[in-house]
Amino acid sequence: MSRKEEMTSLERVATTLQFKEPDRVPAAPLVCGASCRVAGISLGEWSEGDNVEMMVRGHLESLELIGHDGVVMLVDLSVEAADFGCEMVFPHYDTAHPNYDNPFIKNPKEDYKKIARINPRKTKRMKSVIDTISGLSKVIGKTHAIVGFVYGSIGVMSMLRGPEAFFTDLVEYPEEVEAALRVMDEVLNEYAVAQIEAGAHSICYDHLYASQSVLSKNLWEKFEGPSIKKVCTTVRNAGALVSLHNCGNGIYFDMSEKWANPHAISHAYVADDVDSWEEHKAKWGGKIATIGWIPPGPVAMLGTPDEVEEECKAEIDIFAKGGGFILATGCEYPVNAPLLNARRIVEAAKKYGVYK
Amino acid sequence: MATKEKEQELIKRLQDAIINYKVAEAKKIADEAVAVGADAYTVTMEGLAGGMEVVSEKFDSHEYFVPETLLCAKALYAALDVLKPHIQVKEGGAQGQVVLGVMQGDVHDLGKNIIKAIFEASGWTVHDLGRDVPLQKFVDEQLKTDSDIVMLSAMMTTSMVGIKKLIPMIKEKNPKVKIMIGGAPITEKTVEEYGADTTADNAPNALREAMKMLETLRKGKAA
Numbered sequence: 001m002s003r004k005e006e007m008t009s010l011e012r013v014a015t016t017l018q019f020k021e022p023d024r025v026p027a028a029p030l031v032c033g034a035s036c037r038v039a040g041i042s043l044g045e046w047s048e049g050d051n052v053e054m055m056v057r058g059h060l061e062s063l064e065l066i067g068h069d070g071v072v073m074l075v076d077l078s079v080e081a082a083d084f085g086c087e088m089v090f091p092h093y094d095t096a097h098p099n100y101d102n103p104f105i106k107n108p109k110e111d112y113k114k115i116a117r118i119n120p121r122k123t124k125r126m127k128s129v130i131d132t133i134s135g136l137s138k139v140i141g142k143t144h145a146i147v148g149f150v151y152g153s154i155g156v157m158s159m160l161r162g163p164e165a166f167f168t169d170l171v172e173y174p175e176e177v178e179a180a181l182r183v184m185d186e187v188l189n190e191y192a193v194a195q196i197e198a199g200a201h202s203i204c205y206d207h208l209y210a211s212q213s214v215l216s217k218n219l220w221e222k223f224e225g226p227s228i229k230k231v232c233t234t235v236r237n238a239g240a241l242v243s244l245h246n247c248g249n250g251i252y253f254d255m256s257e258k259w260a261n262p263h264a265i266s267h268a269y270v271a272d273d274v275d276s277w278e279e280h281k282a283k284w285g286g287k288i289a290t291i292g293w294i295p296p297g298p299v300a301m302l303g304t305p306d307e308v309e310e311e312c313k314a315e316i317d318i319f320a321k322g323g324g325f326i327l328a329t330g331c332e333y334p335v336n337a338p339l340l341n342a343r344r345i346v347e348a349a350k351k352y353g354v355y356k
Numbered sequence: 357m358a359t360k361e362k363e364q365e366l367i368k369r370l371q372d373a374i375i376n377y378k379v380a381e382a383k384k385i386a387d388e389a390v391a392v393g394a395d396a397y398t399v400t401m402e403g404l405a406g407g408m409e410v411v412s413e414k415f416d417s418h419e420y421f422v423p424e425t426l427l428c429a430k431a432l433y434a435a436l437d438v439l440k441p442h443i444q445v446k447e448g449g450a451q452g453q454v455v456l457g458v459m460q461g462d463v464h465d466l467g468k469n470i471i472k473a474i475f476e477a478s479g480w481t482v483h484d485l486g487r488d489v490p491l492q493k494f495v496d497e498q499l500k501t502d503s504d505i506v507m508l509s510a511m512m513t514t515s516m517v518g519i520k521k522l523i524p525m526i527k528e529k530n531p532k533v534k535i536m537i538g539g540a541p542i543t544e545k546t547v548e549e550y551g552a553d554t555t556a557d558n559a560p561n562a563l564r565e566a567m568k569m570l571e572t573l574r575k576g577k578a579a
Contacts, residue, residue: 094461094514100487163466167423168430171377216421247540249557250418297541301513302549334513334541 009069010201013145016323017241017263017289025320025353026069027327027346028145028291029300030266033076033095033335034342035062043335047076047096049128056135063144065339067346070145071136072204073129073195074245074332077151080188081159083123084115095335098159105161108173112180115160120191130194137199147243148195148203153184153227154220155208170219177223185227192231193238202241204266205231210255211248212272217255225259232260243291247331253284264289268296268330277318289324294345296329301337305344312348320353327353358394366394367403370435374407375414377427379434386438396442401479404432404439408477412560422466425559429473436476451478452504452570455497457485459508459522462515467538467559471507474559475566491522499529504573505566508552510539520550527551532576534569538562 007015007023015022036046039058046055059071076096082088087099098104105111120126129149136146151159157180158166169177192203207228209215232242243264244256250272256262265288270280277293284290292315294300299311312327319325327349333342358366366389373382389399411428414420420428456472458465465487475482483501485493498506506526510516516539523535537552547555553569556562 091461095512097463100463163464164426164469167466168426170423171427212418212421214422216418216424219421219423295543297513297516298543298545301541302545331540336514336517 008142009144010142013069013326016325019286019289019322019324021323021355024355025316025325025327025349027349027353028068028070028072029066029294029327029333029342029345030072030074030329030331031062031066031068031333031339031342032072032074034333034337034339035059036335037339038062038065042092043094044090044092044096048090049075049125049132052128052131052135055128055132056139059132059136060139062339063140066342068342069326070147071140072147072149073133073200074149074204074206075125075129077155077206077208078159079125079129080151080156080191082125083118083120084156084160084184084187086160093336098162100162103160103162103165105157105165108161108165108169108176112173112176115157115180115183117183117186120187121194126191126194130191130198133195133198133200141199145202146200148192148198148200150188150192150195150203150205150231152205152207152209152224153181153188154224155206156184156188157181158209167214170215170223174222181223181227185230188227189231189234192235196235196238196240200240202243202263203231203235204243204245205260206245207256207260208246208248210252211246211269212250213248217252220252221255221259225255228260232262236261245331253288257288262288264291264324264326266291266328266330268293277315281319285319285324286322289326290319291326291328293330294328296331296334296337300329300341300345301334303341305341308341308344309348309351312345313352316349316352320355358389358392362392363389363394363398366392367399367406370399370403371407371410374404374428374431374435375410377424377431379427379431382431383434383438386435390438390442396439397444400436400439400443404435405477405479408432408474412474412563415558416560422470425470429470432473432477451480452566452573453481453483453501454505454507454566455483455485455494455501455503456507457489457494457509458487459510459515459518460488460490461518462510462512463487464511464539465509467511468509471509471538471559471562474563478563480566491518491525494522495525495529498526498533503533504570505534505536507536507538507562507566510537510542513541516541516546519546519552523551532573534573536562536565536569
């Protein structure tokens with residue numbers, strides 16, 4: 001075995017994020033909620049976060065089973081909203097979500113003022129993420145990448161209001177929304193710090209609405225620009241790496257660079273200013289590392305193991321050169337997808353992603 | 357009875373109100389159209405549908421995004437609520453009927469609501485079942501309304517799998533009905549594997565696909 005092949009997962013990830021070639025392409029198929037199946041608990045129980053010990057065990061045993069290089073602490077997109085006071089629904093085998101029949105923000109003129117500065121360390125769900133990171137860090141902190149997760153400010157706000165009403169509020173009640181966002185920024189910032197202190201090597205900020213799928217660039221930067229800048233600056237100053245996640249179509253890489261200056265973006269589609277993955281690599285590949293982009297539904301979930309391998313090979317062929325690439329699904333590994341397909345992703349990285 | 361000129365003026369103003377998402381203005385113009393006795397069907401089809409057509413183009417070309425489109429839909433409904441009771445459908449003018457809903461276990465209804473607005477503006481009758489819809493409800497609603505198309509939305513793989521079970525349930529009762537599926541995890545491969553007829557990645561494309569399927573269905577009936 002060559003020296004390069006003896007890198008730990010953490011070294012491998014760190015090397016590629018510096019746009020250098022490690023021993024092989026790192027693989028991190030975003031096995032998050034799917035770890036509940038390894039832990040032997042329902043997705044609902046997993047999401048509620050009452051059993052941190054079980055979550056730590058689920059992640060560790062998933063690592064053993066699948067062999068990925070890093071753990072991402074996404075539980076679902078309602079963690080922060082729940083702690084702000086949103087009424088939640090925890091289905092047994094579906095993703096947890098707010099009760100949109102009873103949103104936290106009903107009256108846009110008055111209710112945005114209800115967003116209060118809370119301490120993430122003393123909440124229920126955010127604290128369970130912090131504690132899970134802490135538990136993982138004790139075991140794999142020196143060997144594997146641990147990536148904390150923060151859902152972006154306007155994403156959280158849309159959970160509290162309901163997305164449809166929230167999007168029209170951006171135009172109809174901009175001052176109320178902005179005032180609430182600036183309170184929320186402080187909480188999300190503190191949440192990122194707490195995760196880093198617990199042992200996260202990177203924080204992944206999910207700026208889901210920064211894409212052609214949802215908001216114009218102007219509207220996005222007006223509302224989320226200050227939030228993402230604050231959190232990402234804090235993360236960098238704390239010595240951790242800045243990563244973003246966005247599974248929308250036509251992601252605003254230029255806006256991401258301007259406001260967050262990330263080391264990497266986890267994404268499912270190309271940037272809005274290019275037309276192909278080859279173009280994406282040429283334009284953005286040397287500046288912002290790509291974590292992606294295996295399609296979760298058609299490939300990870302519906303694909304055969306051979307189709308998964310074929311997709312991985314194609315992506316490695318385009319993106320591996322020069323580093324700056326982590327092979328992963330473009331969004332969370334589907335909680336109901338075959339776990340052996342996740343293992344095949346790691347195997348494909350070992351088979352086709354070795355740097356010579 | 358409004359003159360042709362007055363009707364055209366109202367249509368133009370209504371289009372502008374929809375495109376520029378002036379909700380109160382759209383309602384005011386619709387009230388005026390009813391008061392002067394303008395033909396509600398013509399005003400709806402040319403004013404509202406015409407306005408939403410421009411909105412669709414702007415959405416397609418990334419000039420408008422989700423907030424702008426939702427606000428245009430808000431203006432549309434403000435006017436449609438006024439005009440609807442006065443509409444008399446003209447011969448050959450009616451579009452098809454669709455049953456529309458978000459799959460069981462899924463509460464993401466934003467895309468579904470945009471589709472509803474664009475279809476209604478274009479003269480389709482939309483039977484909206486909402487979100488988190490039990491499978492059997494789609495089957496029952498299609499049978500009850502004899503709708504041409506069933507449109508199923510899923511934003512998560514956990515809700516998407518219900519589509520595979522549902523399509524045979526619908527087709528068993530009515531083999532001719534067309535099924536369109538859409539949502540983040542859905543691709544052409546899903547269409548093929550689940551036995552759907554088509555998919556679309558946004559509302560304007562969904563309308564184009566629906567028009568094509570309706571044409572096929574009507575040709576089939578005529579043959």
